[in-house]
Structures are given as structure tokens and as C-alpha cells.
Amino acid sequence: MTGERKNLGSGFDNRRNGYNSKTIKTKDSAFVLDSPRDRNSSFEPQIIQKNQTVLTEELDNKIIALYGIGMGYRDISAHIEDIYGIEISKSSITAITDKILPKIREWQNRPLDEIYPIIFLDAMHFKCNEEKKVISKAFYTVLGIDQQGKKAVLGLYLSENEGANFWLSVLTDLNNRGVKDIFIACIDGLKGFPEAINSIFPSTEIQLCIIHQIRNSLKYVASKNQK
Numbered sequence: 596m597t598g599e600r601k602n603l604g605s606g607f608d609n610r611r612n613g614y615n616s617k618t619i620k621t622k623d624s625a626f627v628l629d630s631p632r633d634r635n636s637s638f639e640p641q642i643i644q645k646n647q648t649v650l651t652e653e654l655d656n657k658i659i660a661l662y663g664i665g666m667g668y669r670d671i672s673a674h675i676e677d678i679y680g681i682e683i684s685k686s687s688i689t690a691i692t693d694k695i696l697p698k699i700r701e702w703q704n705r706p707l708d709e710i711y712p713i714i715f716l717d718a719m720h721f722k723c724n725e726e727k728k729v730i731s732k733a734f735y736t737v738l739g740i741d742q743q744g745k746k747a748v749l750g751l752y753l754s755e756n757e758g759a760n761f762w763l764s765v766l767t768d769l770n771n772r773g774v775k776d777i778f779i780a781c782i783d784g785l786k787g788f789p790e791a792i793n794s795i796f797p798s799t800e801i802q803l804c805i806i807h808q809i810r811n812s813l814k815y816v817a818s819k820n821q822k
Contacts, residue, residue, distance in 0.1 A: 609635045654679070655691050662692045707749055709775040713740040714749065716765075716782050716792075717804075718757040733757040735765055749774075759787030766795040783807045 614629040631638055654675070661671045668685045675683050715738040722729050735752035749769060754761045762785075777799045780792050784807040792799055813821050 609633050609637065611638075655694070658683075658688055658691045659695060662688075703750065704772070707739075707769065707773045708741055709773060710778075711739040711741060711749075711774060711776075712778045714738065714777050714780055716762065716780060716788075718754075720757070731756065733761075735761065737765065737769065757785065759785060759791045762788055763791040763794065766792060770795050784811055 612632050612634045615632050616627055616629050658671055661674060668688050671688055672683050718733045718735045720731060720733055723732055733754045733756050737749040739747055739749045752765050777796045779800045779802050781802045782788050783804050789801045
């Protein structure tokens, strides 16, 4: 809300007219909020609505959303303080984000289709802070295409590094959740990966990623001819 006048057609200019003060309750505390008002009562607050005095659910949802896009606890705390003018501790943020853990476990263990015509299996590598040290992690991703042609993430798994043995545990998990057959598995050139797949799904055809095929082929080409 600015101090600019607005002609609403009634013959009078609308302008701001001070503030309304109210106490907003959160999960751990309460604070006083001064909400701007105008003479015609046409101003509608967006973050905290009129007549709203409890912020618990809205605050929880915003913290979970910020956590979901990768913001750290310190950044979330600073963001909430900037918007609402309240301080929130790391333990409070942890308690809120932990609420989604049952939903995550439910998604991780959900039953799958018996047959998938195509699945893509790959691991992404990234750096993260753990106990004040920067370490590497492997994020295993399984993307499936069902018999209706729709894509779906079948599973996400975290490990210290990528290896055929861990992929074997991933494939075993898919099998335990109901997958009986996979027609084509698209993978990279990781050693022992095809054998791990065929030990669980013996009829599956292996399709190597074309990028890895090119890289493997270049090993046999002189450097002056690779380009």
C-alpha cells in the first residue's frame, strides 16, 4: 500500500489511514502485527489475511515449501524473519520439516505396476556438507514409462557412491514393490550394471546410453581423429 491517492468514482480520494494492530499466534510464540488500512477499507493483505490471528498452518506450509526447493535452515529462518518479523529456531524448523517424513516413506514404499516397457536408471553426483565436511553423494534415480506411455519416478535412493552392488539393492526394491518384468533398461556403461539387472529381471534388454556409447567408442580412435 502506498501513499498515492486513488479515485474510486465516489467523489472522494482514497488514502491510507494508519494501521490496525493485532496479535498473531504461531506455534512457539506470538507477535504484534501492524496491518495498513485505508479510508475505504479496500486494502487486502496477502501474506496474513484480515481477521487472521493464527499463523501455524500457513507458516508450516511456507517453511516446508522453502525446504523443498533446497533452502538451508539459516536461509529459511532469515526469510521468515524478513516476511513476518519473527525469529524461528533451527529446532523449530526441523520439527516442521519432519512432518513430511511419513509422506515421503509412503511414497518410497508405494506399490508399482507389474510391467514397465522402459525404465531409465542413472545416478547423479553432488557435493554436500555433512558434519562440517564437504563430501560426495550419489543420488540414484529410476524413471519408468508405463504401458500407457506415462513417465513416473519409481524411486530415489541415496548412497556414498555409484556401484553395481547398490543398483542391485535398488532393483530388488523395485521387485519387492511389485515390478515383475522390464522390457528395456536404459543405463550408462557402469561395470557390472547389466549383470545386476539381469539377475533380478533376466528377460530385460539392456540399452546403453548413446553418450556413453560414443565415449566408449572414442577410446579406440586416435585423438587427432576424435573431433
